[in-house]
Amino acid sequence: xxxxxxxxxxxxxxxxxxxxxxxxxxxxxxxxxxxxxxxxxxxxxxxxxxxxxxxxxxxxxxxxxxxxxxxxxxxxxxxxxxxxxxxxxxxxxxxxxxxxxxxxxxxxxxxxxxxxxxxxxxxxxxxxxxxxxxxxxxxxxxxxxxxxxxxxxxxxxxxxxxxxxxxxxxxxxxxxxxxxxxxxxxxxxxxxxxxxxxxxxxxxxxxxxxxxxxxxxxxxxxxxxxxxxxxxxxxxxxxxxxxxxxxxxxxxxxxxxxxxxxxxxxxxxxxxxxxxxxxxxxxxxxxxxxxxxxxxxxxxxxxxxxxxxxxxxxxxxxxxxxxxxxxxxxxxxxxxxxxxxxxxxxxxxxxxxxxxxxxxxxxxxxxxxxxxxxxxxxxxxxxxxxxxxxxxxxxx
Amino acid sequence: xxxxxxxxxxxxxxxxxxxxxxxxxxxxxxxxxxxxxxxxxxxxxxxxxxxxxxxxxxxxxxxxxxxxxxxxxxxxxxxxxxxxxxxxxxxxxxxxxxxxxxxxxxxxxxxxxxxxxxxxxxxxxxxxxxxxxxxxxxxxxxxxxxxxxxxxxxxxxxxxxxxxxxxxxxxxxxxxxxxxxxxxxxxxxxxxxxxxxxxxxxxxxxxxxxxxxxxxxxxxxxxxxxxxxxxxxxxxxxxxxxxxxxxxxxxxxxxxxxxxxxxxxxxxxxxxxxxxxxxxxxxxxxxxxxxxxxxxxxxxxxxxxxxxxxxxxxxxxxxxxxxxxxxxxxxxxxxxxxxxxxxxxxxxxxxxxxxxxxxxxxxxxxxxxxxxxxxxxxxxxxxxxxxxxxxxxxxxxxxxxxxxxxxxxxxxxxxxxxxxxxxxxxxxxxxxxxxxxxxxxxxxxxxxxxxxxxxxxxxxxxxxxxxxxxxxxxxxxxxxxxxxxxxxxxxxxxxxxxxxxxxxxxxxxxxxxxxxxxxxxxxxxxxxxxxxxxxxxxxxxxxxxxxxxxxxxxxxxxxxxxxxxxxxxxxxxxxxxxxxxxxxxxxxxxxxxxxxx
Numbered sequence: 001x002x003x004x005x006x007x008x009x010x011x012x013x014x015x016x017x018x019x020x021x022x023x024x025x026x027x028x029x030x031x032x033x034x035x036x037x038x039x040x041x042x043x044x045x046x047x048x049x050x051x052x053x054x055x056x057x058x059x060x061x062x063x064x065x066x067x068x069x070x071x072x073x074x075x076x077x078x079x080x081x082x083x084x085x086x087x088x089x090x091x092x093x094x095x096x097x098x099x100x101x102x103x104x105x106x107x108x109x110x111x112x113x114x115x116x117x118x119x120x121x122x123x124x125x126x127x128x129x130x131x132x133x134x135x136x137x138x139x140x141x142x143x144x145x146x147x148x149x150x151x152x153x154x155x156x157x158x159x160x161x162x163x164x165x166x167x168x169x170x171x172x173x174x175x176x177x178x179x180x181x182x183x184x185x186x187x188x189x190x191x192x193x194x195x196x197x198x199x200x201x202x203x204x205x206x207x208x209x210x211x212x213x214x215x216x217x218x219x220x221x222x223x224x225x226x227x228x229x230x231x232x233x234x235x236x237x238x239x240x241x242x243x244x245x246x247x248x249x250x251x252x253x254x255x256x257x258x259x260x261x262x263x264x265x266x267x268x269x270x271x272x273x274x275x276x277x278x279x280x281x282x283x284x285x286x287x288x289x290x291x292x293x294x295x296x297x298x299x300x301x302x303x304x305x306x307x308x309x310x311x312x313x314x315x316x317x318x319x320x321x322x323x324x325x326x327x328x329x330x331x332x333x334x335x336x337x338x339x340x341x342x343x344x345x346x347x348x349x350x351x352x353x354x355x356x357x358x359x360x361x362x363x364x365x366x367x368x369x370x371x372x373x374x375x376x377x378x379x380x381x382x383x384x385x386x387x388x389x390x391x392x393x394x395x396x
Numbered sequence: 397x398x399x400x401x402x403x404x405x406x407x408x409x410x411x412x413x414x415x416x417x418x419x420x421x422x423x424x425x426x427x428x429x430x431x432x433x434x435x436x437x438x439x440x441x442x443x444x445x446x447x448x449x450x451x452x453x454x455x456x457x458x459x460x461x462x463x464x465x466x467x468x469x470x471x472x473x474x475x476x477x478x479x480x481x482x483x484x485x486x487x488x489x490x491x492x493x494x495x496x497x498x499x500x501x502x503x504x505x506x507x508x509x510x511x512x513x514x515x516x517x518x519x520x521x522x523x524x525x526x527x528x529x530x531x532x533x534x535x536x537x538x539x540x541x542x543x544x545x546x547x548x549x550x551x552x553x554x555x556x557x558x559x560x561x562x563x564x565x566x567x568x569x570x571x572x573x574x575x576x577x578x579x580x581x582x583x584x585x586x587x588x589x590x591x592x593x594x595x596x597x598x599x600x601x602x603x604x605x606x607x608x609x610x611x612x613x614x615x616x617x618x619x620x621x622x623x624x625x626x627x628x629x630x631x632x633x634x635x636x637x638x639x640x641x642x643x644x645x646x647x648x649x650x651x652x653x654x655x656x657x658x659x660x661x662x663x664x665x666x667x668x669x670x671x672x673x674x675x676x677x678x679x680x681x682x683x684x685x686x687x688x689x690x691x692x693x694x695x696x697x698x699x700x701x702x703x704x705x706x707x708x709x710x711x712x713x714x715x716x717x718x719x720x721x722x723x724x725x726x727x728x729x730x731x732x733x734x735x736x737x738x739x740x741x742x743x744x745x746x747x748x749x750x751x752x753x754x755x756x757x758x759x760x761x762x763x764x765x766x767x768x769x770x771x772x773x774x775x776x777x778x779x780x781x782x783x784x785x786x787x788x789x790x791x792x793x794x795x796x797x798x799x800x801x802x803x804x805x806x807x808x809x810x811x812x813x814x815x816x817x818x819x820x821x822x823x824x825x826x827x828x829x830x831x832x833x834x835x836x837x838x839x840x841x842x843x844x845x846x847x848x849x850x851x852x853x854x855x856x857x858x859x860x861x862x863x864x865x866x867x868x869x870x871x872x873x874x875x876x877x878x879x880x881x882x883x884x885x886x887x888x889x890x891x892x893x894x895x896x897x898x899x900x901x902x903x904x905x906x907x908x909x910x911x912x913x914x915x916x917x918x919x920x921x922x923x924x925x926x927x928x929x930x931x932x933x934x935x936x937x938x939x940x941x942x943x944x945x946x947x948x949x950x951x952x953x954x955x956x957x958x959x960x961x962x963x964x965x966x967x968x969x970x971x972x973x974x975x976x977x978x979x980x981x982x983x984x985x986x987x988x989x990x991x992x993x
Contacts, residue, residue: 097776
């Protein structure tokens with residue numbers, strides 16, 4: 001070979017360079033063909049392995065699926081879908097570092113991709129990193145989606161809010177909810193979900209507004225009525241709650257939860273001495289009744305705690321007062337209750353302007369203290385406790 | 397191609413072919429003054445890079461294809477295949493190595509170095525073919541070896557064949573093998589800087605400006621070709637790395653120490669078993685790779701298929717925290733065992749990938765343990781796995797500079813440069829103090845060759861002019877001095893030779909006898925300058941190698957040693973006697989033997 005080549009090739013630099021260039025071109029062509037064939041084979045193998053991986057993942061065999069996804073990606077490293085699926089599978093099996101690495105490398109190639117940002121956001125959410133999760137969720141919300149962009153963005157937004165609620169970051173959740181509510185289409189399902197999230201974020205006013213938005217288009221929507229009633233109840237607006245809960249019970253009489261709430265709100269409504277549009281006589285009756293009920297609750301709570309109020313506590317001013325521990329709140333309340341009892345008779349006199357407040361302050365103190373010491377009460381006591389907690393809004 | 401079947405035998409005299417190559421006069425006729433052989437060599441380096449890159453692309457595809465064909469895309473744990481495939485393939489490889497390609501045993505680094513220093517750049521083209529086929533079979537079947545060193549030798553072999561075909565001069569032919577080696581390694585690593593450094597550190601063995609340009613061009617060209625066809629993705633995904641605080645360097649120091657110890661164990665195991673297995677009867681040479689394959693298959697069968705093949709996927713997973721530290725430590729130990737078995741059995745293949753594997757696993761293990769005990773001090777174990785790759789490179793392969801740049805190039809992250817330098821330096825120091833002979837030198841010596849190395853050069857005490865220099869004489873004359881004045885000055889002196897400061901610059905020398913004779917002749921009014929040669933003496937600087945004084949001390953009685961900042965200031969003098977006495981005292985009777993050229 002060398003001899004004929006020696007004869008054939010004139011030894012000049014130009015010829016040598018031309019031959020080398022030609023050799024390089026031929027080499028590129030041959031290797032290019034080889035690599036193309038190799039890549040085609042690898043891509044076919046990658047597709048097979050990916051399909052197997054998906055099947056194994058669906059049948060719960062995550063470890064085998066991971067191996068197959070890895071092999072698929074090795075076969076065709078440029079396929080973003082394999083990488084994304086592998087990253088997601090790794091994330092879902094708790095291998096967050098590796099998942100993040102795969103997804104990060106995808107992200108570097110397509111930082112605008114909503115899908116990749118959402119996958120990374122979920123990794124950050126699993127890590128509990130609010131900062132990273134916010135960044136990636138926002139990227140996903142404002143990113144590019146190959147299809148159903150609006151739906152996917154909204155899903156990402158809802159997922160972000162759920163994550164924030166889970167992390168108790170209510171302020172951030174509320175601001176995300178405001179953005180979500182502002183971009184909602186007219187879809188009762190979405191509006192109801194948004195209202196639920198607002199309730200969880202303790203944004204009762206906006207939640208109620210969202211329920212009412214549904215009811216404006218569908219007055220008989222039982223879910224919206226129940227939601228509005230419950231939201232109003234949580235907001236301490238018992239008259240509004242009573243209204244919606246009553247309508248919800250009418251729409252769906254089988255909902256026991258709503259029915260119970262309605263009973264409670266009715267009790268609040270019937271017990272509240274500060275309700276407007278009731279006569280003075282009725283107000284006085286309610287005050288007296290609340291005073292009696294609070295007294296009974298105090299006594300029963302004291303008994304439950306093993307404190308005998310009848311023997312150890314005397315009315316204030318008694319010359320033979322036994323040494324009652326000043327640190328016992330129940331005893332203090334009992335003495336206040338006993339001291340106030342004679343004043344109940346004076347309710348009928350119009351000049352006693354401050355007395356209703358004095359009585360109800362004591363009633364509320366008793367209800368709150370007994371709730372703290374003996375647990376949440378039931379019936380009228382619970383109604384009084386709710387009024388105590390939401391004194392300003394209870395009649396709304 | 398001429399007589400490509402000829403294989404270099406280390407024990408045999410060098411082949412004749414390269415020696416009788418004529419200088420390529422006709423080659424440059426067409427371009428006349430446009431470029432000479434040096435310029436042509438630079439252009440040729442680009443083509444060497446292109447051809448080496450193409451060869452390495454094919455080589456990588458061949459390894460992948462072999463692996464898929466023999467073992468399938470998924471690791472076949474607990475299957476007969478994992479035992480049978482490496483064993484049977486080992487037998488096939490052994491038959492090929494013993495009967496067809498006897499020169500392809502080992503990694504190929506030493507063979508390339510031997511080509512440079514012993515065989516005038518001659519590496520048979522058959523070596524490239526044999527290396528390609530046998531390494532693809534061995535690595536593809538699961539032998540614990542890597543493709544980088546074979547790629548290096550394939551590149552060197554291609555370059556050597558091309559140089560012979562073009563009838564380059566002997567000097568260029570010698571240098572062409574390292575150029576091809578750099579191209580092959582750069583394509584295999586996808587890291588041109590590391591490849592250039594490795595070839596300088598381990599193949600050429602010394603810094604040589606004359607070849608650097610060609611090596612760099614070839615490496616860059618081959619990487620471009622490799623990326624053209626296979627993409628520019630790194631070998632493994634780089635974890636999110638972080639260097640938390642300076643005190644974390646202590647943790648990296650520990651990694652360096654552990655890596656250094658592991659390197660020593662690894663090197664000693666190979667150094668111990670290799671000559672013993674090589675010395676066994678020829679018939680056993682057929683069985684050794686097969687038995688090695690079986691043993692490695694057993695390791696895979698019993699739950700550790702990660703140690704089979706080059707193992708890049710598993711290094712990738714170690715860097716991303718997929719293994720507990722116990723498993724990482726086990727994998728590092730098993731990889732040392734498996735690679736030792738594969739390598740000493742004579743199966744052709746490289747040690748770069750296994751060294752990187754062991755380093756990554758050790759790094760991950762050390763990082764995980766440290767992170768467990770000092771979570772606030774130590775960052776992610778993945779970073780330690782990445783740094784660990786370089787640690788074994790520094791400790792086992794004893795290429796400290798390459799190790800640093802390789803990690804940086806592979807990771808593209810300069811944040812970890814300080815941890816890498818700290819860990820690698822300690823690994824290198826531990827390894828060097830416990831095992832003075834680097835692994836490649838050890839293998840060379842086992843093959844009966846003596847080749848220079850950069851490490852030797854680094855450790856060599858270089859004698860300088862100042863070491864043999866006598867202090868400046870008490871009496872220094874000036875060319876403007878009158879002879880009668882000079883005669884009076886030297887009257888009471890015991891000096892026999894006097895340096896003379898010439899005007900405006902330079903130094904001369906005059907003897908006592910010359911001055912006294914002229915004085916007696918009544919020429920006292922003449923100047924000293926009139927007595928000495930118009931040609932000034934050559935002068936030296938104190939920091940020059942003492943070898944440079946040898947050129948002058950035989951011709952001149954004394955040679956002035958002058959200050960670099962002020963050549964008119966005499967620092968001292970050297971004479972033939974002082975120079976040879978210094979060499980005699982230091983056991984250097986002649987210049988450095990390693991400087992063969």
